[in-house]
Amino acid sequence: MFGGGGMNPRKMQQMMKQMGIDVTEIDAEEVVIRTADEELVFDGAQVTRMDAQGQETYQIVGSPETRALGSGEESADAEGAGDVDGDDGSADSGGIPDDDVELVATRAGVSEADAREALEAVDGDLAAAISRLE
Template sequence: MFGGGGMNPRKMQQMMEQMGIDVDELDATEVVISLEDGSELVFSDPDVTKMDARGQETYQVLGDPSEREAAAGAVESGEGDAESADEGDDGIPQGDIDIVVQRAGVSEDDAREALEAADGDLAAAIEHLE
Protein backbone atom coordinates (compact mmCIF):
# COMPACT_ATOMS: atom_id res chain seq x y z
CA MET A 1 0.00 0.00 0.00
CA PHE A 2 2.74 2.47 0.97
CA GLY A 3 5.64 0.56 -0.53
CA GLY A 4 6.94 -0.17 2.97
CA GLY A 5 9.07 -3.08 1.76
CA GLY A 6 10.77 -4.13 4.99
CA MET A 7 8.82 -1.74 7.26
CA ASN A 8 7.99 -2.95 10.74
CA PRO A 9 4.27 -3.96 10.84
CA ARG A 10 3.82 -2.17 14.18
CA LYS A 11 5.26 1.05 12.70
CA MET A 12 2.96 0.68 9.68
CA GLN A 13 -0.07 0.26 12.00
CA GLN A 14 0.92 3.40 13.94
CA MET A 15 1.25 5.41 10.74
CA MET A 16 -2.17 4.28 9.54
CA GLU A 17 -3.77 5.18 12.88
CA GLN A 18 -2.19 8.66 12.70
CA MET A 19 -3.73 9.13 9.26
CA GLY A 20 -7.15 8.03 10.54
CA ILE A 21 -7.15 4.70 8.69
CA ASP A 22 -8.66 1.64 10.38
CA VAL A 23 -8.14 -1.79 8.78
CA ASP A 24 -10.12 -4.92 9.68
CA GLU A 25 -9.96 -8.46 8.28
CA LEU A 26 -13.43 -9.89 7.61
CA ASP A 27 -14.22 -13.60 7.96
CA ALA A 28 -16.03 -13.94 4.63
CA THR A 29 -16.91 -17.34 3.22
CA GLU A 30 -18.05 -16.08 -0.18
CA VAL A 31 -18.21 -12.81 -2.13
CA VAL A 32 -20.49 -12.47 -5.15
CA ILE A 33 -20.24 -9.58 -7.61
CA SER A 34 -23.22 -9.25 -9.96
CA LEU A 35 -22.32 -7.84 -13.36
CA GLU A 36 -24.57 -5.91 -15.75
CA ASP A 37 -24.46 -8.69 -18.35
CA GLY A 38 -26.25 -11.02 -15.91
CA SER A 39 -23.18 -13.03 -14.91
CA GLU A 40 -21.58 -13.17 -11.48
CA LEU A 41 -18.04 -13.36 -10.18
CA VAL A 42 -17.92 -15.69 -7.19
CA PHE A 43 -14.99 -15.64 -4.78
CA SER A 44 -15.06 -18.75 -2.57
CA ASP A 45 -13.12 -18.48 0.71
CA PRO A 46 -11.69 -15.01 -0.13
CA ASP A 47 -9.44 -12.80 1.95
CA VAL A 48 -11.51 -9.65 2.58
CA THR A 49 -10.11 -6.49 4.12
CA LYS A 50 -12.23 -3.50 5.13
CA MET A 51 -10.45 -0.17 5.32
CA ASP A 52 -12.15 2.85 6.92
CA ALA A 53 -10.34 6.07 6.09
CA ARG A 54 -12.19 8.89 7.89
CA GLY A 55 -15.66 7.56 7.10
CA GLN A 56 -14.91 6.30 3.57
CA GLU A 57 -15.14 2.50 3.59
CA THR A 58 -13.19 0.48 1.04
CA TYR A 59 -13.27 -3.30 0.66
CA GLN A 60 -10.48 -5.36 -0.86
CA VAL A 61 -11.24 -8.89 -2.06
CA LEU A 62 -8.37 -11.29 -2.76
CA GLY A 63 -8.93 -14.68 -4.32
CA ASP A 64 -9.55 -16.51 -7.56
CA PRO A 65 -13.07 -15.86 -8.83
CA SER A 66 -15.15 -18.25 -10.85
CA GLU A 67 -17.73 -16.90 -13.27
CA ARG A 68 -21.31 -18.12 -13.38
CA GLU A 69 -24.66 -17.02 -14.74
CA ALA A 70 -26.83 -15.28 -12.17
CA ALA A 71 -29.69 -17.35 -10.76
CA ALA A 72 -32.93 -16.62 -12.66
CA GLY A 73 -34.72 -15.35 -9.56
CA ALA A 74 -31.85 -13.07 -8.52
CA VAL A 75 -31.78 -11.17 -11.81
CA GLU A 76 -35.53 -10.71 -12.10
CA SER A 77 -36.30 -10.00 -8.44
CA GLY A 78 -34.76 -6.54 -8.43
CA GLU A 79 -37.15 -5.00 -10.95
CA GLY A 80 -40.12 -7.32 -10.51
CA ASP A 81 -40.55 -6.62 -6.81
CA ALA A 82 -40.92 -2.88 -7.37
CA GLU A 83 -43.59 -3.38 -10.02
CA SER A 84 -45.58 -5.90 -8.01
CA ALA A 85 -45.44 -3.64 -4.95
CA ASP A 86 -47.36 -0.89 -6.81
CA GLU A 87 -51.10 -0.80 -6.43
CA GLY A 88 -52.89 0.11 -9.67
CA ASP A 89 -51.90 3.12 -11.74
CA ASP A 90 -51.53 5.52 -8.81
CA GLY A 91 -47.90 4.45 -8.23
CA ILE A 92 -48.38 4.07 -4.46
CA PRO A 93 -46.66 0.87 -3.22
CA GLN A 94 -48.92 -1.48 -1.28
CA GLY A 95 -46.30 -1.60 1.48
CA ASP A 96 -46.65 2.16 2.03
CA ILE A 97 -50.43 1.85 2.17
CA ASP A 98 -50.12 -0.96 4.73
CA ILE A 99 -47.84 1.17 6.91
CA VAL A 100 -50.28 4.10 6.89
CA VAL A 101 -53.23 1.76 7.63
CA GLN A 102 -51.38 0.27 10.59
CA ARG A 103 -50.00 3.54 12.01
CA ALA A 104 -53.08 5.72 11.51
CA GLY A 105 -55.72 3.02 12.00
CA VAL A 106 -57.64 3.89 8.83
CA SER A 107 -58.96 1.99 5.81
CA GLU A 108 -56.80 1.26 2.76
CA ASP A 109 -58.80 3.73 0.68
CA ASP A 110 -58.25 6.52 3.23
CA ALA A 111 -54.55 5.62 3.46
CA ARG A 112 -54.20 5.68 -0.34
CA GLU A 113 -55.95 9.07 -0.58
CA ALA A 114 -53.71 10.52 2.15
CA LEU A 115 -50.58 9.21 0.41
CA GLU A 116 -51.70 10.65 -2.92
CA ALA A 117 -52.39 14.03 -1.29
CA ALA A 118 -48.94 13.93 0.36
CA ASP A 119 -47.20 12.90 -2.90
CA GLY A 120 -46.23 9.55 -1.36
CA ASP A 121 -44.70 11.04 1.82
CA LEU A 122 -45.45 8.47 4.54
CA ALA A 123 -44.87 10.78 7.49
CA ALA A 124 -47.03 13.56 6.06
CA ALA A 125 -49.84 11.14 5.21
CA ILE A 126 -49.86 9.65 8.71
CA GLU A 127 -49.68 13.09 10.33
CA HIS A 128 -52.62 14.28 8.22
CA LEU A 129 -54.73 11.29 9.28
CA GLU A 130 -53.90 11.50 12.97
Protein backbone atom coordinates in the same frame (compact mmCIF):
# COMPACT_ATOMS: atom_id res chain seq x y z
CA MET B 1 -2.53 -7.58 5.21
CA PHE B 2 -0.92 -5.08 2.83
CA GLY B 3 2.03 -5.18 0.51
CA GLY B 4 3.70 -2.04 1.81
CA GLY B 5 6.67 -2.32 -0.54
CA GLY B 6 8.86 -4.04 2.05
CA MET B 7 7.56 -1.96 4.95
CA ASN B 8 6.97 -3.71 8.23
CA PRO B 9 3.20 -4.53 8.42
CA ARG B 10 3.09 -3.45 12.07
CA LYS B 11 4.67 -0.09 11.20
CA MET B 12 2.23 0.27 8.29
CA GLN B 13 -0.74 -0.33 10.64
CA GLN B 14 0.63 2.21 13.11
CA MET B 15 0.99 4.85 10.38
CA MET B 16 -2.51 4.20 9.08
CA LYS B 17 -3.93 4.53 12.59
CA GLN B 18 -2.16 7.89 12.97
CA MET B 19 -3.81 9.04 9.74
CA GLY B 20 -7.22 8.02 11.06
CA ILE B 21 -7.58 4.93 8.92
CA ASP B 22 -9.06 1.93 10.72
CA VAL B 23 -8.32 -1.46 9.11
CA THR B 24 -10.31 -4.58 9.96
CA GLU B 25 -10.01 -8.11 8.62
CA ILE B 26 -13.39 -9.70 7.83
CA ASP B 27 -13.82 -13.46 8.15
CA ALA B 28 -15.80 -13.89 4.91
CA GLU B 29 -16.82 -17.31 3.66
CA GLU B 30 -17.96 -16.12 0.24
CA VAL B 31 -18.11 -12.83 -1.67
CA VAL B 32 -20.39 -12.41 -4.68
CA ILE B 33 -20.13 -9.48 -7.08
CA ARG B 34 -23.15 -9.38 -9.39
CA THR B 35 -22.85 -7.45 -12.65
CA ALA B 36 -25.41 -7.02 -15.41
CA ASP B 37 -24.47 -10.29 -17.10
CA GLU B 38 -22.38 -12.39 -14.70
CA GLU B 39 -21.43 -13.13 -11.12
CA LEU B 40 -17.92 -13.20 -9.72
CA VAL B 41 -17.84 -15.60 -6.77
CA PHE B 42 -14.89 -15.54 -4.38
CA ASP B 43 -14.78 -18.59 -2.07
CA GLY B 44 -12.52 -18.20 0.96
CA ALA B 45 -11.32 -14.75 -0.10
CA GLN B 46 -9.39 -12.43 2.20
CA VAL B 47 -11.55 -9.38 2.86
CA THR B 48 -10.25 -6.19 4.46
CA ARG B 49 -12.37 -3.19 5.43
CA MET B 50 -10.71 0.22 5.66
CA ASP B 51 -12.58 3.09 7.31
CA ALA B 52 -11.02 6.44 6.46
CA GLN B 53 -12.91 9.50 7.69
CA GLY B 54 -16.26 7.67 7.53
CA GLN B 55 -15.69 6.30 4.03
CA GLU B 56 -15.55 2.50 4.05
CA THR B 57 -13.54 0.67 1.41
CA TYR B 58 -13.43 -3.10 1.00
CA GLN B 59 -10.52 -5.01 -0.50
CA ILE B 60 -11.03 -8.56 -1.75
CA VAL B 61 -8.02 -10.80 -2.36
CA GLY B 62 -8.64 -14.12 -4.07
CA SER B 63 -9.45 -15.80 -7.36
CA PRO B 64 -13.06 -15.52 -8.49
CA GLU B 65 -15.13 -18.13 -10.25
CA THR B 66 -17.20 -16.57 -13.03
CA ARG B 67 -20.82 -17.68 -13.41
CA ALA B 68 -23.53 -16.53 -15.78
CA LEU B 69 -26.45 -14.85 -14.04
CA GLY B 70 -29.11 -17.25 -12.86
CA SER B 71 -26.82 -20.29 -12.96
CA GLY B 72 -26.20 -22.30 -9.84
CA GLU B 73 -28.43 -22.86 -6.84
CA GLU B 74 -26.88 -20.10 -4.75
CA SER B 75 -27.83 -17.31 -7.14
CA ALA B 76 -31.48 -18.41 -7.01
CA ASP B 77 -31.39 -18.58 -3.19
CA ALA B 78 -29.50 -15.32 -2.84
CA GLU B 79 -31.79 -13.46 -5.24
CA GLY B 80 -33.38 -10.73 -3.17
CA ALA B 81 -31.50 -11.77 -0.01
CA GLY B 82 -28.97 -8.95 -0.27
CA ASP B 83 -31.47 -6.30 -1.27
CA VAL B 84 -31.72 -3.68 1.42
CA ASP B 85 -34.19 -1.33 -0.20
CA GLY B 86 -36.83 -3.96 -0.99
CA ASP B 87 -36.42 -3.47 -4.73
CA ASP B 88 -36.03 -7.16 -5.42
CA GLY B 89 -37.50 -7.17 -8.91
CA SER B 90 -40.41 -9.35 -7.74
CA ALA B 91 -42.66 -7.84 -10.34
CA ASP B 92 -45.66 -9.62 -11.72
CA SER B 93 -44.40 -9.33 -15.30
CA GLY B 94 -41.74 -7.78 -17.45
CA GLY B 95 -39.21 -7.47 -14.65
CA ILE B 96 -40.54 -4.05 -13.62
CA PRO B 97 -39.98 -3.61 -9.87
CA ASP B 98 -43.16 -3.13 -7.82
CA ASP B 99 -41.67 0.00 -6.23
CA ASP B 100 -41.39 1.60 -9.69
CA VAL B 101 -44.98 0.69 -10.53
CA GLU B 102 -46.20 2.18 -7.26
CA LEU B 103 -44.20 5.38 -7.81
CA VAL B 104 -45.53 5.90 -11.34
CA ALA B 105 -49.11 5.14 -10.24
CA THR B 106 -48.87 7.66 -7.40
CA ARG B 107 -47.22 10.41 -9.47
CA ALA B 108 -49.55 10.03 -12.45
CA GLY B 109 -52.69 9.36 -10.40
CA VAL B 110 -53.52 6.11 -12.21
CA SER B 111 -54.01 2.47 -11.24
CA GLU B 112 -51.03 0.19 -10.76
CA ALA B 113 -52.10 -1.86 -13.79
CA ASP B 114 -52.00 1.25 -15.99
CA ALA B 115 -48.66 2.27 -14.47
CA ARG B 116 -47.19 -1.18 -15.16
CA GLU B 117 -48.39 -1.05 -18.79
CA ALA B 118 -46.82 2.37 -19.28
CA LEU B 119 -43.51 1.23 -17.71
CA GLU B 120 -43.41 -1.84 -19.92
CA ALA B 121 -44.09 0.29 -23.00
CA VAL B 122 -41.09 2.53 -22.23
CA ASP B 123 -38.74 -0.23 -21.01
CA GLY B 124 -38.92 0.80 -17.34
CA ASP B 125 -38.12 4.51 -17.85
CA LEU B 126 -39.89 6.17 -14.90
CA ALA B 127 -39.97 9.71 -16.29
CA ALA B 128 -41.19 8.58 -19.70
CA ALA B 129 -43.91 6.42 -18.14
CA ILE B 130 -45.17 9.31 -15.97
CA SER B 131 -45.21 11.80 -18.85
CA ARG B 132 -46.96 9.21 -21.04
CA LEU B 133 -49.76 8.88 -18.46
CA GLU B 134 -50.21 12.61 -17.75
